Amino acid sequence: MGLEFKTVFCGKKFPNPAVLPSGFLGVNAEVLLRVLDEGGAGAVTMKSIGLVEREGNPNPTVVPWEHGVINAVGLPTPGIENLNDEWQGLNGRMDRVIASILGGSFEDFEEVAKAVAVHKPALIEPNISCPHAKGHGQAFGLRAEDAAKVTEKVKNAVGKIPVMPKMTPQAHDIGEVAKACVDAGADAICAINTVGPGMLINIEARAPVLANKRGGLSGPAIKPIGVRCVYDIYEATGGEVPILGMGGISHGRDLIEYAMAGASMYGIGTAIHYTRDLDVFGDVLGETEKWMNQEGVKNLKDVVGVAHK
Amino acid sequence: MDNHVIVKIKKIEQECSDIKTFWFEQELNASPGQFVMVWLPGIDEKPFTLSSIGNESAISVQKRGIFTEKMHKLKEGDEFGVRGPFGHGFHFGKTTKPLLVGGGCGNANLTALAEMLAEHGKKPAYVLGARTADLLPYEKRLEKISDLYITTDDGSKGEKGFTTQKVEELLGKEGFDCVFACGPEVMLVPLLEVCKKKGIECQFSLERFMKCAVGLCGECCINGKLVCVEGPVFDKKHLEQLTELGKFARTKSGKLVDLGEYSKGNKC
Numbered sequence A: 001m002g003l004e005f006k007t008v009f010c011g012k013k014f015p016n017p018a019v020l021p022s023g024f025l026g027v028n029a030e031v032l033l034r035v036l037d038e039g040g041a042g043a044v045t046m047k048s049i050g051l052v053e054r055e056g057n058p059n060p061t062v063v064p065w066e067h068g069v070i071n072a073v074g075l076p077t078p079g080i081e082n083l084n085d086e087w088q089g090l091n092g093r094m095d096r097v098i099a100s101i102l103g104g105s106f107e108d109f110e111e112v113a114k115a116v117a118v119h120k121p122a123l124i125e126p127n128i129s130c131p132h133a134k135g136h137g138q139a140f141g142l143r144a145e146d147a148a149k150v151t152e153k154v155k156n157a158v159g160k161i162p163v164m165p166k167m168t169p170q171a172h173d174i175g176e177v178a179k180a181c182v183d184a185g186a187d188a189i190c191a192i193n194t195v196g197p198g199m200l201i202n203i204e205a206r207a208p209v210l211a212n213k214r215g216g217l218s219g220p221a222i223k224p225i226g227v228r229c230v231y232d233i234y235e236a237t238g239g240e241v242p243i244l245g246m247g248g249i250s251h252g253r254d255l256i257e258y259a260m261a262g263a264s265m266y267g268i269g270t271a272i273h274y275t276r277d278l279d280v281f282g283d284v285l286g287e288t289e290k291w292m293n294q295e296g297v298k299n300l301k302d303v304v305g306v307a308h309k
Numbered sequence B: 001m002d003n004h005v006i007v008k009i010k011k012i013e014q015e016c017s018d019i020k021t022f023w024f025e026q027e028l029n030a031s032p033g034q035f036v037m038v039w040l041p042g043i044d045e046k047p048f049t050l051s052s053i054g055n056e057s058a059i060s061v062q063k064r065g066i067f068t069e070k071m072h073k074l075k076e077g078d079e080f081g082v083r084g085p086f087g088h089g090f091h092f093g094k095t096t097k098p099l100l101v102g103g104g105c106g107n108a109n110l111t112a113l114a115e116m117l118a119e120h121g122k123k124p125a126y127v128l129g130a131r132t133a134d135l136l137p138y139e140k141r142l143e144k145i146s147d148l149y150i151t152t153d154d155g156s157k158g159e160k161g162f163t164t165q166k167v168e169e170l171l172g173k174e175g176f177d178c179v180f181a182c183g184p185e186v187m188l189v190p191l192l193e194v195c196k197k198k199g200i201e202c203q204f205s206l207e208r209f210m211k212c213a214v215g216l217c218g219e220c221c222i223n224g225k226l227v228c229v230e231g232p233v234f235d236k237k238h239l240e241q242l243t244e245l246g247k248f249a250r251t252k253s254g255k256l257v258d259l260g261e262y263s264k265g266n267k268c
């Protein structure tokens, strides 16, 4: 794999555009570095970081089903106070790390952003889109005003670090929310977080499978929604704002769909489960490269947004 | 098996004062050392290794906290959910003279392994340890299929002392080719040292806090290794790299803490 995947996103350089999305494999420095070094991802996103320690929901919290995964982990986080080992472990590699942050109020977002910015991640990703943690996540991402306000607060707190709010597909008009964030200073947009909430019922147990009953859907089932959301965002922002697209990318062809909808970096999360290891990043890029060779596409950039023509 | 299968408890056996075995009729295509997620709807879902594998499967549960106390209240005929099996079990194809070392509820998967080894004509030696006599599980099952050595910390049964002392003695006398172990990390750490010193191969089954069991959430990491999919059984080469072994573990929030703080209430 070579030059065709070199990526510049918000002025930051990455060897390739494949990204580990937030929430997969946690905040543990050693495992995140493995995703970069063994898995070959271009960047990794830390699990959303909160101000104070949160345990998340009781189990079952993450359950695979026929077409993806349903989860209601409930935003567990060690809290910014308890991450020193991880920052130390990631020291020197932060140019490849995206820091996702969560908050229960605008002030929370500001405070976490400030604390995280000290460690100079490549980008900061306010999570305004998680659908299963009451008063957090999606609570700030459904309405354009709230999303813009979070963006503004975070932007003011982090200096030059690019800010990339993460959108929820549950917003009535995701394009409008994204546009409002960009107007408030967002440098890029991440989309999408999980879809739902949904529910699975175990019919023998006569009970919902998740302890939280409701949870967000990810994986193959949500790909068409993710692609449409990225398409809407690209349209609403005039194709001028970099987009990190995700939702059900499991193969090269899925990644290319996201590219054509307008994304220039690509999250691969739930697909880790199907292969059960970190090779998925290299595999998806390999498949993408094969398609490009067949089609005579020299650089992936050449197909970004082409579905809009 | 991604989805939970609801199974009916066929038989419950009290193994020792704090461990009960729950037998259920569900063939799980599993190998010793693999585990399942056990679900009590409305309560929680937690990992348990299989203590017997075959037409009938079993898990053995040590009473520790809320979930395991609820398990201990279940009666024959009651139901629970299982999904799995997950993870990598013990690799026992190559061993010809195995030594098994178990502490407390760590004996669950080793008992399944001992049965499998005996079936394959490789009767193992087994060092079974506990703090006191009333905490010794599986004695009757193991007597039949292994050369059994019992140690208790207080000498209330078998030899007084720790399993590691017995292991050192046995390794000095007989030509074992692999040590298979599961138990508290205060036992595993010195045991690893013994295996290193004697230059003998080993495989240990480890525990870390689990949520997804399928390698997605990252909760179960030890030094960046995912215990749920890359373990729970690790071989010597990998064990030697785990600097967190016996020292640190992650709590439910993902916070890295001292092992002592992690296993508060952990009687194993």
Ligand SMILES: Cc1cc2nc3c(=O)[nH]c(=O)nc-3n(C[C@H](O)[C@H](O)[C@H](O)COP(=O)(O)OP(=O)(O)OC[C@H]3O[C@@H](n4cnc5c(N)ncnc54)[C@H](O)[C@@H]3O)c2cc1C
Binding pocket: B035, B045, B046, B047, B048, B049, B050, B059, B060, B061, B062, B063, B064, B065, B066, B067, B068, B069, B105, B108, B109, B206, B207, B208, B209, B210, B211, B232, B262, B263, B264, B265, B266
């Ligand atoms: C791969 C694996 C296999 C296991 N096999 C067995 C077994 O065969 N028999 C047995 O009795 N126990 C086994 N355990 C431990 C068992 O999961 C815990 O004893 C149980 O979850 C305790 O729940 P509780 O609510 O009763 O106690 P709590 O009070 O919640 O916890 C007591 C201790 O149990 C451990 N624990 C709690 N929740 C989890 C979790 N979700 N994942 C991992 N550890 C946890 C922690 O060390 C904790 O300090 C295994 C654990 C793992 C990871």
Ligand SMILES: Cc1cc2nc3c(=O)[nH]c(=O)nc-3n(C[C@H](O)[C@H](O)[C@H](O)COP(=O)(O)O)c2cc1C
Binding pocket: A021, A022, A023, A024, A047, A048, A062, A069, A071, A073, A075, A100, A127, A130, A166, A192, A193, A194, A217, A218, A219, A220, A222, A246, A247, A248, A249, A267, A268, A269, A270, A271, B216, B217
């Ligand atoms: C178990 C799990 C945990 C997640 N945790 C977070 C999180 O903490 N923050 C966040 O922004 N998104 C989180 N997500 C959403 C993912 O980052 C991603 O947006 C979504 O899963 C779609 O991508 P995929 O289909 O490739 O998995 C989580 C998803 C899963 C399955």
Ligand code: FES
Binding pocket: B209, B210, B211, B212, B213, B214, B215, B216, B217, B218, B219, B220, B221, B226, B227, B228, B229
């Ligand atoms: S328990 Fe989720 S990754 Fe191991």
